[in-house]
Amino acid sequence: MLIVQKYGGTSVGDLERIQNVANRVVKSADAGHQVVVVVSAMSGETNKLLGYAEHYSKEPARAEVDMLLSSGERVTSALLSIALNEMGYKARSMSGRRAGIVTDASHTKARIENIDPEPMRKALAAGNIVVVAGFQGVNEEGEVTTLGRGGSDLSAVAIAGALEADLCEIYTDVDGIYTTDPRIEPKAKKMEKISYDEMLELASLGAKVLQNRSVEMAKKLNVNLVTRSSFSDAEGTLITKEENIMEQPVVSGIALDRNQARISLSGVIDRPGIASDIFGKLAENNINIDMIIQTLGHDGKTDMDFTVPQNELNAAKRIVDTFKNDNEIEDASVDEDICKVSIVGVGMKSHTGVAAKAFATMAKENINIMMISTSEIKISMVIEEKYAELAVRSLHSAYKLDQ
Amino acid sequence: MLIVQKYGGTSVGDLERIQNVANRVVKSADAGHQVVVVVSAMSGETNKLLGYAEHYSKEPARAEVDMLLSSGERVTSALLSIALNEMGYKARSMSGRRAGIVTDASHTKARIENIDPEPMRKALAAGNIVVVAGFQGVNEEGEVTTLGRGGSDLSAVAIAGALEADLCEIYTDVDGIYTTDPRIEPKAKKMEKISYDEMLELASLGAKVLQNRSVEMAKKLNVNLVTRSSFSDAEGTLITKEENIMEQPVVSGIALDRNQARISLSGVIDRPGIASDIFGKLAENNINIDMIIQTLGHDGKTDMDFTVPQNELNAAKRIVDTFKNDNEIEDASVDEDICKVSIVGVGMKSHTGVAAKAFATMAKENINIMMISTSEIKISMVIEEKYAELAVRSLHSAYKLDQ
Numbered sequence: 001m002l003i004v005q006k007y008g009g010t011s012v013g014d015l016e017r018i019q020n021v022a023n024r025v026v027k028s029a030d031a032g033h034q035v036v037v038v039v040s041a042m043s044g045e046t047n048k049l050l051g052y053a054e055h056y057s058k059e060p061a062r063a064e065v066d067m068l069l070s071s072g073e074r075v076t077s078a079l080l081s082i083a084l085n086e087m088g089y090k091a092r093s094m095s096g097r098r099a100g101i102v103t104d105a106s107h108t109k110a111r112i113e114n115i116d117p118e119p120m121r122k123a124l125a126a127g128n129i130v131v132v133a134g135f136q137g138v139n140e141e142g143e144v145t146t147l148g149r150g151g152s153d154l155s156a157v158a159i160a161g162a163l164e165a166d167l168c169e170i171y172t173d174v175d176g177i178y179t180t181d182p183r184i185e186p187k188a189k190k191m192e193k194i195s196y197d198e199m200l201e202l203a204s205l206g207a208k209v210l211q212n213r214s215v216e217m218a219k220k221l222n223v224n225l226v227t228r229s230s231f232s233d234a235e236g237t238l239i240t241k242e243e244n245i246m247e248q249p250v251v252s253g254i255a256l257d258r259n260q261a262r263i264s265l266s267g268v269i270d271r272p273g274i275a276s277d278i279f280g281k282l283a284e285n286n287i288n289i290d291m292i293i294q295t296l297g298h299d300g301k302t303d304m305d306f307t308v309p310q311n312e313l314n315a316a317k318r319i320v321d322t323f324k325n326d327n328e329i330e331d332a333s334v335d336e337d338i339c340k341v342s343i344v345g346v347g348m349k350s351h352t353g354v355a356a357k358a359f360a361t362m363a364k365e366n367i368n369i370m371m372i373s374t375s376e377i378k379i380s381m382v383i384e385e386k387y388a389e390l391a392v393r394s395l396h397s398a399y400k401l402d403q
Numbered sequence: 404m405l406i407v408q409k410y411g412g413t414s415v416g417d418l419e420r421i422q423n424v425a426n427r428v429v430k431s432a433d434a435g436h437q438v439v440v441v442v443s444a445m446s447g448e449t450n451k452l453l454g455y456a457e458h459y460s461k462e463p464a465r466a467e468v469d470m471l472l473s474s475g476e477r478v479t480s481a482l483l484s485i486a487l488n489e490m491g492y493k494a495r496s497m498s499g500r501r502a503g504i505v506t507d508a509s510h511t512k513a514r515i516e517n518i519d520p521e522p523m524r525k526a527l528a529a530g531n532i533v534v535v536a537g538f539q540g541v542n543e544e545g546e547v548t549t550l551g552r553g554g555s556d557l558s559a560v561a562i563a564g565a566l567e568a569d570l571c572e573i574y575t576d577v578d579g580i581y582t583t584d585p586r587i588e589p590k591a592k593k594m595e596k597i598s599y600d601e602m603l604e605l606a607s608l609g610a611k612v613l614q615n616r617s618v619e620m621a622k623k624l625n626v627n628l629v630t631r632s633s634f635s636d637a638e639g640t641l642i643t644k645e646e647n648i649m650e651q652p653v654v655s656g657i658a659l660d661r662n663q664a665r666i667s668l669s670g671v672i673d674r675p676g677i678a679s680d681i682f683g684k685l686a687e688n689n690i691n692i693d694m695i696i697q698t699l700g701h702d703g704k705t706d707m708d709f710t711v712p713q714n715e716l717n718a719a720k721r722i723v724d725t726f727k728n729d730n731e732i733e734d735a736s737v738d739e740d741i742c743k744v745s746i747v748g749v750g751m752k753s754h755t756g757v758a759a760k761a762f763a764t765m766a767k768e769n770i771n772i773m774m775i776s777t778s779e780i781k782i783s784m785v786i787e788e789k790y791a792e793l794a795v796r797s798l799h800s801a802y803k804l805d806q
Contacts, residue, residue: 015458052482055418057489064488067496068481071474078471079455085467086460093470098545142501 001166002034002124006134006156009043010173011230012076018042021230022083024171025129029089034124036163038134038156039080041072062107063143066136070096070144073133073152081131091129094119096144099130100162101137101155103145110145112137112154112217115162132159150211157214161221168223171230174209176237177202179401180254185393187402192235194252195242201344201378204255215239242346250347250354251399256392257340260290261313262370262382265304265320267297267330274328275304281319287312290340291373291382301330305371307382310336338370339388342380343395355379361398367391404569405437405527409537409559412446413576414633415479421445424633425486427574428532432492437527439566441537441559442483444475465510466546469539473499473547476536476555484534494532497522499547502533503565504540504558506548513548515540515557515620518565535562553614560617564624571626572639577612578632579640580605582804583657588796590805595638597655598645604747604781607658618642645749653750653757654802659795660743663693664716665773665785668707668723670700670733677731678707684722690715693743694776694785704733708774710785713739741773742791745783746798758782764801770794 005028007021021037028035049068053060060068077093084091100116123130134152139145147154153170160168177199178188194202196219203212209227218225218239228236242248268274275294282289292306308316313334320332348354358379362369367390371382383391396402408431410424424440431438452471456463463471480496487494503519526533537555542548550557556573563571580602581591597605599622606615612630621628621642631639645651671677678697685692695709711719716737723735751757761782765772770793774785786794799805 015455019459049478052418052478053485056422056482056486060485061488064481064484064496067477067498068485071477074470074474075452075455078467079459081467081470082456082463083459085464093467095470095547144498 002036002163003028004036004038004156004160004163004165004168005171006038006152006169007040007171007230008152009040009046011171012039012041012080013043015079018076018079019083021171022080022087024230025080025084026087026089029129036120036124036130036132036159036165037080038132038152038159039073039076040134040152041069042076045072045075066107066144066146069146070133070136073135077131077133081129084129084131089129090127091131092123093131093133094123095133096136096155097138097142099132099159101158103137103139103147105139105141105145107143107145109148110137110139112147112158115158117159117162120159120163150214153210153214154217157217157221157223157225160223161217166224167226168218169226169228169236170210170214171228172209173229173231174227175229175232175234176227177209177239177253179252180392180396181256184256184389185254185396185402188396189401190234191237191252193238193240193245195245195346196239197242197377198252198344198346199239201342201375202253202255204257204342210239248347249345250351251343251345251401252347253344253401254392254395254399255342255344256388257342258385258388259310260307260338260340260382261310262305262307262335262338263313263316263320264333264335265329265331266333267301268304269328270297270300270302271328278304278320278323279306281322282308282316285315285319287316287319291371291380293371307338307340307371337385338382339385340380340382341388341391341395342378343399344378346377348377348379357398358395361394362391365390365394405439405566406431407439407441407559407563407566407568407571408574409441409555409572410443410574410633411555412443412449414574415442415444415483416446418482421479421482422486424574425483425490427633428483428487429490429492432532439523439527439533439535439562439568440483441535441555441562442476442479443537443555444472445479448475448478469510469547469549472549473536473539476538480534480536484532487532487534492532493530494534495526496534496536497526498536499539499558500541500545502535502562504561506540506542506550508542508544508548510546510548512551513540513542515550515561518561520562520565523562523566553617556613556617557620560620560624560626560628563626564620569627570629571621572629572631573613573617574631574633575612576632576634577630578635578637579630580612580642580656582655583795583799584659587659587792588657588799588805591799592804593637594640594655596641596643596648598648598749599642600645600780601655601747601749602642604745604778605656605658607660607745613642651750652748653754654746654748654804655750656747657795657798657802657804658745658747659791660745661788661791662713663710663741663743663785664713665708665710665738665741666716666719666723667736667738668726668732668734669736670704671707672731673700673703673705674731681707681723681726682709684725685711685719688718688722690719690722694774694783696774710741710743710774740788741785742788743783743785744791744794744798745781746802747781749780751780751782760801761798764797765794768793768797
């Protein structure tokens, strides 16, 4: 097999941990696999360098930040290669450039545009373990760029796609994706497999493990992604296409998002285009609206409720207040004590009664559902935040995820 | 003017010092000059990274060492650019690769083969201060290489040559080249100008400031080299071609080399080829012979004395002992308590009596001259080490260097 393995900052956090990574890599090589390793900077290194830059400037030029930060991954890749050499294995470090990673021109948040896999293929064919500095590439001008948060994961997935690797293993300090947050429901089970789409909907469960950007890219490039722990031998969770999952459970997991706030507008003048005006203005200001419900009001007026991320609440409130000042809204109130519970599963497509069971479970626990939204594979409910854990545990049990 | 300025590890040793460098660079820019800055890694950084590598391996692969070490200069170049930007100046960092520096393939001690000055010229033409990561280039394969000790100086000189810069300023913690070591002779004067050839012969005076490799390259590329301090505003010493120095003193400086030892062979069988055998064997073992004298012996035997660097003495002794064991030499003795005093000056070419004055000065102080060697612009004498300071001071005064 050809395996791409990615090790994050904590996994290469010090010299001993880099040795641990070398030991793991060697196991895969000994098992007869070709291995490309993608590494992050040693943990703390990137922040140290950013701190240096901020010593001089609050807003350092982004091209310079890229030059600065890209050095961290280069160091790790060289050290890991040296450790592998010393264990008797042929290994070669490659910068993003050497690995053929070409990005667009947006410094500090570049998007990978193309990978020329030839240099990696050649090094693999010559019997090398290839160690690539993650998080970086070069733009068409040949300047170093970095990929932003989660960038090393993106490097790994893109490389796996370009090399048509059999597997892309993302090593972190978490051993996989669980049916729900184990800190809330200790009976949560690690999933063996999950589809890309479910993973995307379950973002809040996997956010610390995998960013949506990486999952989206894996889906697009058809890369079999495994998240597993670099500190244990436990099998991780395979994120793959739906067809690869034989026995699809109806519900795969329960996600909880506490980072939501609700804005309730009452007495909204019911003129054509008013919704478009309000939400257009919010969109212009880069505020992410999640759920929206509109209820019929009275006297030619309606009520509207919508949710926004908590850190965008103040900005959103200021915008709706301008409509209040223009007398197009009677009142705008906010509620931060809410949360969003979601039930995710591709099996929903072919099974009925999934939503009904969710509502019944909430009713049984006397939890009031404030808002509901559904997609093909997800049901989300906004409830009072104090019921968050109770809701998650009840749903986890109702859908028999603990079995 | 187009000026290349190089700042070494101590000059960029911490964030405040990098700010000082920025202040200096800006002065040159404000004076209307185009400036290319070449920077080293922050002091201690290279050793830290080497220490990391040695954690894994006593002999890490040299290509990996280059990948590792080249990150240090990249960090400094980005930080300096950010500092310059913040002061309101356009600046762009460039890795060795971006600056067009192509080297041969010898990792960790590569030689610069070619520089494509176009990217630097373009950035300068666009009004930028160009900040180049020193000590590094790329080989024809596109792999990062480093230039070995004094590598950033070489980068600066080569860049000055490629850009046909008016001046290449090497900033260190020393403010120039002195007529002799001021710790020995406090009356030593800083030279205003010195020729390349004199500088090469005076290596021991400038060794901590400039390596011969850089001076040789400056000579070859006809680069006006200035060494000066980054911690003061004092003018430095200009190292340039002989024709640029109008009033050439007969003697420019007195150099002292304490790192010499003498091996005396007595009763060497006087057969054809014996010298070639002995010195051939020493050369094979990379032992650097400096001075040799052969004196007529008796009974068909001769005596030979030669000097070697002290750290090569033991190896040299082992080799001559094999000749003793073969009965080709009667005895081999070593003397570490010697030193070499040299008088250097291009004016010697056209003045007579320079050597006679040296010998007379030694005689007046009752210093016995054990060996003598001369070149067109240098007279070297081996004397007992205890007379080192006395000899330097007497000669310094005899040639009126303190005036």
